[in-house]
Amino acid sequence: MKDTTVDERVAxxxxxxxxxxxxxxxxxxxxxxxxxxEDEVGLRIADPGESWRERPDMDPRRTSGLxxxxxxxxxxxxDLIAEQADLGVTQYVVLGAGLDTFAQxxxxxxxxxxxxxxxxxxxxxxxxxxxxxxxxxxxxxxHLVPVDFEADEDWWERLxxxxxxxxxxxxxxxxxxxxxxxxxxxxxxxxxIASLAPGSTLAMTFLLPVELVDExxxxxxxxxxxxxxxxxxxxxxxxxxxxxxRLARETGFRDARxxxxxxxxxxxFAGRSDGLRPSSGEDVLVATV
Numbered sequence: 001m002k003d004t005t006v007d008e009r010v011a012x013x014x015x016x017x018x019x020x021x022x023x024x025x026x027x028x029x030x031x032x033x034x035x036x037x038e039d040e041v042g043l044r045i046a047d048p049g050e051s052w053r054e055r056p057d058m059d060p061r062r063t064s065g066l067x068x069x070x071x072x073x074x075x076x077x078x079d080l081i082a083e084q085a086d087l088g089v090t091q092y093v094v095l096g097a098g099l100d101t102f103a104q105x106x107x108x109x110x111x112x113x114x115x116x117x118x119x120x121x122x123x124x125x126x127x128x129x130x131x132x133x134x135x136x137x138x139x140x141x142x143h144l145v146p147v148d149f150e151a152d153e154d155w156w157e158r159l160x161x162x163x164x165x166x167x168x169x170x171x172x173x174x175x176x177x178x179x180x181x182x183x184x185x186x187x188x189x190x191x192x193i194a195s196l197a198p199g200s201t202l203a204m205t206f207l208l209p210v211e212l213v214d215e216x217x218x219x220x221x222x223x224x225x226x227x228x229x230x231x232x233x234x235x236x237x238x239x240x241x242x243x244x245x246r247l248a249r250e251t252g253f254r255d256a257r258x259x260x261x262x263x264x265x266x267x268x269f270a271g272r273s274d275g276l277r278p279s280s281g282e283d284v285l286v287a288t289v
Contacts, residue, residue, distance in 0.1 A: 013046070016176060022052060027070075037071045051224070085113060091113065091169070098176075158273070174204045202285070205285075
């Protein structure tokens with residue numbers, strides 16, 4: 001990785017965003033085709049150095065279920081976006097965008113939308129710089145929306161200032177975020193999104209309580225929880241599926257459904273000869289306005 005100044009190091013994306021991008025690339029590098037999602041753009045943006053495959057969290061055997069889950073999550077979101085674009089939805093909001101690469105990998109779909117990537121100012125400026133270094137333009141339909149959550153900036157106001165129209169339907173996606181928020185904070189976000197135009201859709205991931213996770217996957221979840229706590233970003237919230245569905249309906253969504261890891265496995269991994277399947281522990285809420 002290139003040398004950086006202290007300020008640039010502080011502005012770099014967090015470890016979770018980088019690890020997620022590397023797992024998507026690892027799926028392409030070590031798992032046989034067909035690949036659930038093909039994303040090595042995130043690897044190039046992250047620029048982790050030539051020895052990235054030697055990291056303990058990149059061990060192909062130990063991480064198979066986790067990288068499969070990350071690949072399935074990315075594919076599910078992409079399929080949802082394509083479906084909604086075909087239905088005429090023209091706005092796509094990514095909350096906590098991290099190293100999301102949909103705009104770079106799927107321009108044939110992305111260019112039909114107005115995409116708003118919401119993230120902290122420092123990591124987003126870092127990503128903007130890396131995209132430029134890699135030769136990726138920022139097209140007029142892609143809006144990078146910096147929001148300083150630590151300073152309590154209102155992401156809703158920043159989104160509107162960037163050109164988002166709350167009176168028109170949108171897809172809003174939040175992956176890998178809800179576990180870091182209190183239930184009250186998540187409920188406030190859901191209420192905001194539920195106030196969007198009819199026809200809008202939310203897809204949000206959430207972590208299951210450990211007792212609802214498959215026994216074989218529990219050590220991985222507990223290790224992730226310990227790592228998050230050690231890094232100063234502890235997991236604050238876990239939800240049983242029925243509790244997340246209840247929260248969505250109480251905050252104003254017309255309809256809500258639960259998409260489990262087992263459903264991802266059936267949809268994207270059935271019939272594979274290598275036995276690759278996503279681990280349990282993170283599910284998806286899909287709610288409509």
